[in-house]
Structure formats: structure tokens, C-alpha cells
Amino acid sequence: MCVCLKEIKRVYFVLDLNSEIHELYLSWNFGYSYCVVHVKDFKSDLSTACMLAFHVNKAIYVRNPALNKSYTPNHTSFCLQSIQTMSQSGDSSSDDFDATDELDPAMAYTLQDFLAEQEFLDSIGRQIAGKLKAKLEEQSAESSRRRSGPRRHIPRDHAAAHQKLVANYFCEKPLYTPEMFRRRFRMSKPLFLRIVDALSNWSPYFTDRVDAINREGLSPLQKCTAAMRMLAYGTAADQLDEVLMLGASTSLDCLSAFAQGIIEVFGEEYLRPPTPEEILRLMEIGHARGFPGMLGSIDCMHWQWKNCPMEWRGQFTGHHGVPTMILEAVASYDLRIWHAYFGVAGSNNDINVLNRSPLFISTLKGEAPRIQYTINGRQYDTGYYLADGIYPEWATFVKSIPLPQNDKNKLFAKLQEGARKDVERAFAALQSRFSIVNRPAKFWKRAAIGSIMQACVILHNMIVEDERKPFNVPLDLNRNPQISSVLPPEVMHGAHPVFEDVLRRSATIRDRETHIQLKSDLVENIWDRFGEQ
Structure with missing residues (x-):
């Protein structure tokens, strides 16, 4: 039928x-x-x-x-x-x-x-709803029977752990030496105490508080120490439970709050582009190394994402064979990172990251300081970064010469590749200081991973500034002094840029003829200065 x-x-x-x-x-x-x-x-x-x-x-x-x-x-x-x-x-x-x-x-x-x-x-809907409700109640009852029993409480003595931490590192005569503190905390004691004090003023979370039954909570030193140890050693969340008396969930909360506090309190100072005075200093050091007008070197680094969601793995998997996220950075001779852009999927290459990067946004708006310098008798108005071979032939990039044939080109390639290693050394220092960046990321959310990376870059710059050694620029009286200047920006901050001016500045940045001429003048300048050596 x-x-x-x-x-x-x-x-x-x-x-x-x-x-x-x-x-x-x-x-x-x-x-x-x-x-x-x-x-x-x-x-x-x-x-x-x-x-x-x-x-x-x-x-x-x-x-x-x-x-x-x-x-x-x-x-x-x-x-x-x-x-x-x-x-x-x-x-x-x-x-x-x-x-x-x-x-x-x-x-x-x-x-x-x-x-x-x-x-x-x-x-029919009432019948289905009734049967589904009965089934869910049956499953809930079965699940509650499996988890029956009171929650186990672990009595942690927070006050005793705080006193022990102070006796080990922060009293007048601590048990461990300043060198051991520097190795374990990755920074000097005054810098660490400065961070603790700033975070205490930033949020009540990093202050001494008591709970609802008047028990002492964790001290700011305990919370900041737990966060720094997790960043420095990449340890598990509960590894410091025996020493600092912090559970795994509390340690993760401390790490998240610590990273957010570092970004909000110190990010404006230590994630900014260089000031006109700092640009002039960078240009003087670049001239002493044979590259007048150099602002640093640029490259990208991958950070493996272990717990990448399955539906995103294809997007984040590149030539490394595992899901990664990319950090684009510009570093100077002292390993300070002046530009950091993180979060692009690992399947992209350096050119894709550059096209999405805000590196030249201030220059396009006309808000960046204007630069003037002279090489081989020719004046240039755009600073540049040393880059490897994948980057485009723009006026803002100077690349090495592959397979150099004569002595001039060989000397230029040697010095360019040596100076470009500044950013590679900065990546190595960042990963050695903070082992959490060197190991696969175990967080589930991209925002959490981005906060950790930004906090590590800020702390890296703070350590570099705290331990920076002066760079002695050699003075050669037999040569004419290099003429370099930094002028105020064309447009004040906050003004609306004119579209025609933006197109003109973009064409200046991407000018291939300027790139070729600049590279040729640098080859002659380096041979003139270091050819006899």
C-alpha cells in the first residue's frame, strides 16, 4: 500500500x-x-x-x-x-x-x-519533549551518582609560602644571590619589584586581600613569581604548588592577569616605534656599521600551536608541518624589538604577513618622523630595514646579493647578512628568556596566545633597556662626517590624511628604482670604508 x-x-x-x-x-x-x-x-x-x-x-x-x-x-x-x-x-x-x-x-x-x-x-511535540526531558533527567541522575561525594579541600598555607619566598629572594639578606635571582626570574630584582608595584597599582587582583572567612590570600609577590616562572620555564600550571601554594587554576589566572597587566601598563612605552632622538641614534650606529639610514632588520618567527582546533589546522599549518602563528618583528643592534605584529596563520609567508602588518601605517598617514641622509653623494628621504631574499624590492628594504661574483658584492653581502642577524638574535634571546615561547603553545584561544606573546616582547624590551650597554661610535677624523637628520612629521597625529598624499607616500615606499639605486650606493659606500680591511 x-x-x-x-x-x-x-x-x-x-x-x-x-x-x-x-x-x-x-x-x-x-x-x-x-x-x-x-x-x-x-x-x-x-x-x-x-x-x-x-x-x-x-x-x-x-x-x-x-x-x-x-x-x-x-x-x-x-x-x-x-x-x-x-x-x-x-x-x-x-x-x-x-x-x-x-x-x-x-x-x-x-x-x-x-x-x-x-x-x-x-x-506530537509534547510527547517528544516529555520523552527527551525524561531521558535527560535519567542521564543527569546517572552522572551525579558517578560524581557523588564532597569536594576535596586542600589547606594551603599562603602566609607561610609568602614568608619563605621573601626569605629566599626579597629580604635584606636573602638566601639566594642576585645572580641566581637574575637567572631564575630573567631580570634584575629592582626591575621585578618595579613590575610588582606597577601591577599592584593597576588592579586589586595584585594586592593583599582576605577571603570571605577572613583568611589571607596570595600576596602580589607570589602571583607575579608564579607568572614569571611559567613564562621563563614554560612549566605546567601546578608545578609550583609545593613551593608557592598555588593550585593549577589559580596559576593560570595569575598568568592571564599578569600578561594583561603588562600590556596595559607597559605596552604604550615598550611597544612603540622609536622617537626622533632614538631614530637619530639608530642612524648613527647604522652609519658606523656601513649602513647609513638603517633603522633595524626585519624578519618573521613561528610559534607552534599544539592545541589548535581541528577545523583551523589546515589554515595554520605551513612549511613547518604543524599549526603555527607568526610573529613579525623589527629589531635593532641592541636586540630591542621596535615593532611586533603577531597572530597571522602559519600557512602565510613573510610577504603575506607584511601586507597585513601595520609597519608602514604611520608613514602612509604622514605621522612618522621624516628622515634625510646622504650615501655616496646622493640624498635619500626614506629609512630602510635589512631583510632576507623573500621580501619585495621596495625602497624601505635592503637585501643581500645572492651568489656575489666580485669583491665589492662579496663584502656587501657579508656585512648585510651579518647586520641582518640582529633580528635573528632578538628571536633567540626572546625564546631563551621565555621558554614558553620556545615550546608549543597549549592554550586553546588565539587571544590568550597573543597576550602571552605581547607580554613576553614587552618584558624582553624592559630587560634590554635595563641591561643595555652603550654603543661606542668610532670617530674617524680623516673622513667627512655623515650628514643625517630627522625632521618632524608632515601631518600631526589625529588629522585626517589626504588620499592623494597616501598614494604618493605608498609609491615612495614601493619604488623599485630607489631600491636598486640605494643598494648600489651602499655597495660603493661599504667598499670605500671597509674595502682596505
Whole structure:
């Protein structure tokens, strides 16, 4: 037996009182706009089949092959009676159907039919909801039985741990020497205490507090020490529990708050571009090394993301074979990182990262200080960075010469590749100081990984500034002094840039002819200064 439906709109799986889903088989006749619904056991499920056939469609066609008649009922009881008549009359295996029969819409679907349909659907929905609720309550009861028992409390003596930490490192005569403090905390004691004091003023989280039953909480020294140890050694969250009396969840909270505090308190000072005075100093040091107008060296570093979600792995997996995120950085001779852009998926290359990087945004707006310097008797107005071979031939990049043939080119390639290693050394120092960056990231969220990287870069710059040694620029009286100057920016900060000026500055940055001429002048300048050596 089959029920033929024309212009079918939706299909419902109907549950009977025994909570069993009837097996329905749908077959489409693409030549005609009707669907045949086959019921597995028509005699036992006759009522359900009729209700399904009625509620799934606005029009029902029932064919009685024995009488060679077509019925167009408009009510469930008539449909049921017709189907029962057909089942008793004889042959119920024929699937013949006249698709050319026409039906009056007003006769096929009335207001009473609509109300009956809604009442039927509401009853089915109530049955499904009741059975789902019972099933969920059963699962919840089973789960609660498995987790029965009071929560275990571990009495941690926070005050004793604080006193022990002070006796080891922060009292007048500590147990461990300043050299051991520097090796374990990656910085000097005055710098660490400066960070603790700044974070205490930034958030109440890094202050001495008591809980609801008047017990002493963790001290700022304990929280900052736990965060620094996790950054420095890349240890597990509960590794310091025996010493600092911090649980795993508390240690992760300390790390997150510490990174956020470092970014908000020190980010404006230690993640900024160089000032005009610092640019002039960088240019003087670059001239002493044979590269007048050099502002630093640029490159990218990958950080593996171990817990990258499965649906993102293809996007974040590049030539390393594992999911990574990329850090683009510009570093100077003293390993200070002047520009850091992190978070691009590891499947991108350095050019893709550069196209998304904000490195030249201030220059395009006209808010960056203007630079003027002279090389080989020719004046230039754009500073540059030393880069490797993948970067484009722009006026702001100076690359090495692959396979140099003569002595001039060999000397230039040697000095350029040596000076470009500043950024490589900065990456090595960053990873050696903070082992968490050198190991695969185990965080789940990209924002958390980005905060950790930014905090590590800021702390790296703070350590570099605290331990910086002066660079002695050699003075050669036999040569003319290098003329370099830094002028105020064209546009004041906050002003709306003119689009034509932006296009002009962009063309200046990407000028290939300037790149070739600058490289040629640098080759002559280096040979003139260091060729005799």
C-alpha cells in the first residue's frame, strides 16, 4: 500500500505510543510533482500512515487500483476510511498513480484541516519533549551518582609560602644571590619589584586581600613569581604548588592577569616605534656599521600551536608541518624589538604577513618622523630595514646579493647578512628568556596566545633597556662626517590624511628604482670604508 502526495512541503517523523519511529521510505517522481511515501507495515501503522499523509501535505491523493478510482479526501477520517477500504478490497501492492488529476485547493485544505494539523503537531511535540526531558533527567541522575561525594579541600598555607619566598629572594639578606635571582626570574630584582608595584597599582587582583572567612590570600609577590616562572620555564600550571601554594587554576589566572597587566601598563612605552632622538641614534650606529639610514632588520618567527582546533589546522599549518602563528618583528643592534605584529596563520609567508602588518601605517598617514641622509653623494628621504631574499624590492628594504661574483658584492653581502642577524638574535634571546615561547603553545584561544606573546616582547624590551650597554661610535677624523637628520612629521597625529598624499607616500615606499639605486650606493659606500680591511 502506498500514499501518493502532490506538492510535498515537509515530512515529520511521527512517534507512536511505544516511542518507535516508523520506517518511511521516500521516492520522488521527477517527471511529476508528487512523492510516494511507503510505510513498512501498513496494517499495524495504518492510523499513523494516514495522519502522516494528511499532515505532510495540503493535498492527498489516494488511488484504489482495484476500483480504478482516485479519491481526493479533505479530512483525516475520510482518508482513513478510504485507505481502510482499499486495504480490505484487494491488491495493495500496486503503486500506480495518476499524476494528471486536478484538485481544488479550497476543497483540499480548509480551516478545520489546518486546526486539526496544528493540534496534531502540538501533541506530537509534547510527547517528544516529555520523552527527551525524561531521558535527560535519567542521564543527569546517572552522572551525579558517578560524581557523588564532597569536594576535596586542600589547606594551603599562603602566609607561610609568602614568608619563605621573601626569605629566599626579597629580604635584606636573602638566601639566594642576585645572580641566581637574575637567572631564575630573567631580570634584575629592582626591575621585578618595579613590575610588582606597577601591577599592584593597576588592579586589586595584585594586592593583599582576605577571603570571605577572613583568611589571607596570595600576596602580589607570589602571583607575579608564579607568572614569571611559567613564562621563563614554560612549566605546567601546578608545578609550583609545593613551593608557592598555588593550585593549577589559580596559576593560570595569575598568568592571564599578569600578561594583561603588562600590556596595559607597559605596552604604550615598550611597544612603540622609536622617537626622533632614538631614530637619530639608530642612524648613527647604522652609519658606523656601513649602513647609513638603517633603522633595524626585519624578519618573521613561528610559534607552534599544539592545541589548535581541528577545523583551523589546515589554515595554520605551513612549511613547518604543524599549526603555527607568526610573529613579525623589527629589531635593532641592541636586540630591542621596535615593532611586533603577531597572530597571522602559519600557512602565510613573510610577504603575506607584511601586507597585513601595520609597519608602514604611520608613514602612509604622514605621522612618522621624516628622515634625510646622504650615501655616496646622493640624498635619500626614506629609512630602510635589512631583510632576507623573500621580501619585495621596495625602497624601505635592503637585501643581500645572492651568489656575489666580485669583491665589492662579496663584502656587501657579508656585512648585510651579518647586520641582518640582529633580528635573528632578538628571536633567540626572546625564546631563551621565555621558554614558553620556545615550546608549543597549549592554550586553546588565539587571544590568550597573543597576550602571552605581547607580554613576553614587552618584558624582553624592559630587560634590554635595563641591561643595555652603550654603543661606542668610532670617530674617524680623516673622513667627512655623515650628514643625517630627522625632521618632524608632515601631518600631526589625529588629522585626517589626504588620499592623494597616501598614494604618493605608498609609491615612495614601493619604488623599485630607489631600491636598486640605494643598494648600489651602499655597495660603493661599504667598499670605500671597509674595502682596505
